[in-house]
Amino acid sequence: MHKLEIxxxxxxxxxxxxxxxxxxxxxxxxxxxxxxxxxxxxxxxxSTLFNIIAGLIKPSTGEVLLDGKDIVGRNGYVGYMLQKxxxxxxxxxxxxxxxxxxxxxISKKEAISQAAPLLERYGLGGxxxxxxxxxxxxxxxxxxxxxxxxxxxxxxxxxxPFGALDAQTRLLMQEWLLQIWVDFKKTILFITHxxxxxxxxxxDIYILTQRPGTIKEKVTVPLARPRxxxxxxxxxxxxxxxxxxxxxxxEE
Numbered sequence: 001m002h003k004l005e006i007x008x009x010x011x012x013x014x015x016x017x018x019x020x021x022x023x024x025x026x027x028x029x030x031x032x033x034x035x036x037x038x039x040x041x042x043x044x045x046x047s048t049l050f051n052i053i054a055g056l057i058k059p060s061t062g063e064v065l066l067d068g069k070d071i072v073g074r075n076g077y078v079g080y081m082l083q084k085x086x087x088x089x090x091x092x093x094x095x096x097x098x099x100x101x102x103x104x105x106i107s108k109k110e111a112i113s114q115a116a117p118l119l120e121r122y123g124l125g126g127x128x129x130x131x132x133x134x135x136x137x138x139x140x141x142x143x144x145x146x147x148x149x150x151x152x153x154x155x156x157x158x159x160x161p162f163g164a165l166d167a168q169t170r171l172l173m174q175e176w177l178l179q180i181w182v183d184f185k186k187t188i189l190f191i192t193h194x195x196x197x198x199x200x201x202x203x204d205i206y207i208l209t210q211r212p213g214t215i216k217e218k219v220t221v222p223l224a225r226p227r228x229x230x231x232x233x234x235x236x237x238x239x240x241x242x243x244x245x246x247x248x249x250x251e252e
Contacts (some may be wrong), residue, residue, distance in 0.1 A: 042209030
């Protein structure tokens with residue numbers, strides 16, 4: 001059984017008395033503990049797909065199964081982090097990170113005891129009492145991701161979390177994310193427009209067509225783990241990048 005399965009999902013929106021597809025007959029099968037990226041042209045329905053998986057909107061047709069259980073239109077089953085960190089400016093980094101735990105009803109004292117070692121381990125030690133506007137973009141994204149992880153769902157949806165970062169910070173964050181993924185053994189779905197990022201991070205990449213988005217190809221990434229900067233220079237990486245780029249260029 002797949003951890004997550006999206007079966008023939010479509011989403012039709014109505015505008016100016018006309019129907020249009022944001023997503024059409026899209027199917028994905030996600031293995032437990034895998035890292036899967038979704039890449040495609042702007043406006044092809046990637047975020048719509050995430051909103052369907054998260055239960056924020058219902059598909060017009062199709063199913064979403066988590067461990068074989070139908071979760072269509074039901075939220076709270078996955079962790080979801082957007083490109084913007086959405087940290088609350090009036091709360092310290094620690095109190096931002098524990099927000100999901102507090103929402104679950106865990107006491108502030110217990111939540112802090114759970115979060116403190118994670119902040120120390122993952123590069124936020126010493127910044128617990130800082131406010132978001134005192135931190136760099138990369139540090140804020142770390143805090144936002146730890147908040148999502150502490151919500152403690154098996155599946156994490158990450159919608160272009162590093163899109164606004166500079167290239168050097170972005171690579172550091174990618175390596176940091178892979179360490180988190182290994183440590184927490186989560187199943188991660190990751191939206192990106194960056195081919196290098198998709199290949200570097202992923203076990204599998206789903207390439208979407210132009211709107212109405214549907215799956216054009218599933219690409220399995222054969223690169224050994226762990227990965228580092230040298231991975232980006234390997235022949236296998238470059239050949240795979242050329243293939244993915246070719247598939248995307250036909251969608252322009």
